[in-house]
Amino acid sequence: MTSPVLRIGTRGSKLALAQATLVCDALKAAHPALARDGALEIVAIRTTGDREQARKLSEIGGKGLFTKEIEEQLLDGSVDIGVHSTKDMPTLQPDGLALAAFLPREDPRDVLIARGDARAIADLKKGATVATVALRRQALLLHRRPDLRVEPIRGNVDTRLRKLQDGAADALILARAGLNRLGRGDVGVVIPVDEMLPAVGQGAVCIECRSDDGRVRDLLAAIDHQATARCVRAEIAMLRVLDGSCRTPIAGHAVLDGGQLWLRALVARPDGSEVIATERRGAAGDGDALGVDAGEELRRRAGPGFFG
């Protein structure tokens, strides 16, 4: 028995394992030496966020709930890379770790899954109940439709779909990316980006490793999807400036538009009563600066009281 060449740390959820498998496939395609049996090993790691599903994540406080244990195992050498949903990542990595690569982004939009025949937010009955725990989704829903009621229904995708069927709500909002990666591309109708700006990093899988691990960084450089990396790094730079807690609704989404990077970003009050939005366009290589600039504008316009 030879030991694996690369140990891949991930959460153990179905979606997380599907994403880790995508990383394995990409690595094998790029590096024939990694395609032999046993070269890659997926290590499922239980994170605080997985243990605490029943409590409100915003009450447990904080960032890194889905990443901390994976990062600890990276730092102590138990695993060599960590695979994450970028959306669940803190904006800064601990000393000694770096985001080294991004897989090509999946569809970053949210989808509406309604029990009746509603095909869009505008179709929902007056006073309808919509299930989501994300403050961004809550704020943007209520901004357009103050009559709606938001219910914090949690659980994995299958659980939430079942609760919807059981009548716990009239509709549910989930990320298209997660559904697609779970083979549930059939479910729901996408909500346009201008109605519900995606979360920073939504739809993008990122790969973290030890900053000084040159061998692994070289392996990962071959699978880094540059367009995704540029867009997502701009979004993260924006979010880092705002330094919002997870009690602040923040959205940020960048695309490459004919060689230019176009970043849209907003902050909102949780009840949807106010949305402050901005955008930046610039050179594709200037994403960090564009993100910082957009974040600073939002912080200034929101003022000190806004983030409660």
Ligand SMILES: NCc1[nH]cc(CCC(=O)O)c1CC(=O)O
């Ligand atoms: N916060 C949970 C989470 N983190 C990443 C995804 C979906 C996949 C992605 O956005 O990359 C989801 C589920 C959802 O929001 O529906």
